[in-house]
Amino acid sequence: MGPKKIISSEEVDDIKKSLDFLMEEVSANAEKDKRLAYLESRVADLEQYTRMNDVVITGLQVKPRSYADSGGEPGELDASSTEQQVAVFLQSKGIALDCDNIEACHPLPRRNASDKPVIIMRFVNRKHKIALLKQGKKLKGTDVFINEHLTKSNAEIAKKARYLRKIKKIQSTWSTNCKIFIKLNGTPEEAKVLMVSMEHGGSGKVSIV
Numbered sequence: 726m727g728p729k730k731i732i733s734s735e736e737v738d739d740i741k742k743s744l745d746f747l748m749e750e751v752s753a754n755a756e757k758d759k760r761l762a763y764l765e766s767r768v769a770d771l772e773q774y775t776r777m778n779d780v781v782i783t784g785l786q787v788k789p790r791s792y793a794d795s796g797g798e799p800g801e802l803d804a805s806s807t808e809q810q811v812a813v814f815l816q817s818k819g820i821a822l823d824c825d826n827i828e829a830c831h832p833l834p835r836r837n838a839s840d841k842p843v844i845i846m847r848f849v850n851r852k853h854k855i856a857l858l859k860q861g862k863k864l865k866g867t868d869v870f871i872n873e874h875l876t877k878s879n880a881e882i883a884k885k886a887r888y889l890r891k892i893k894k895i896q897s898t899w900s901t902n903c904k905i906f907i908k909l910n911g912t913p914e915e916a917k918v919l920m921v922s923m924e925h926g927g928s929g930k931v932s933i934v
Contacts, residue, residue, distance in 0.1 A: 779874030
């Protein structure tokens with residue numbers, strides 16, 4: 726082995742400065758990541774907030790208006806006609822619906838003919854949305870479901886939570902004001918209710934509170 730190289734104090738100082746600079750860069754990048762995660766979280770919250778008065782009705786077939794009635798293109802779906810058809814169906818199942826409190830009602834376009842029909846209904850306020858959701862149990866035995874209008878990430882969480890309920894990993898799951906909740910298995914003392922949300926910042930992980 727050759728003689729050890731003696732590092733001068735100038736070289737040590739230079740290394741320290743370089744390390745300090747690198748650490749500042751790492752710290753700055755970490756701060757950027759935090760800010761990005763915060764902004765992503767805010768965007769997701771705002772996106773969900775805009776859907777707060779909405780419900781999603783899946784599985785209900787609505788008929789397109791006729792060319793003669795609409796004055797438009799054949800097969801085009803009319804919002805008011807969709808609203809009326811939804812109201813008639815729900816009332817036939819004993820579900821009360823005040824159409825004066827509906828702000829908008831329209832079907833979403835389907836990518837494939839095999840996809841279940843989806844209708845978005847927006848109420849003038851959250852109170853009427855909640856009142857409709859509470860009557861959703863009356864649709865049991867039909868192929869029609871009424872749920873909150875969740876963002877893509879929240880809908881994915883809800884889907885996974887339902888799977889956990891199906892395989893009996895949890896006792897139950899539901900959404901309230903577009904927030905996903907789960908109830909754990911066990912005795913009343915053990916069966917805690919927890920809120921589940923998606924962490925932002927690219928991790929794709931969920932956060933449980």
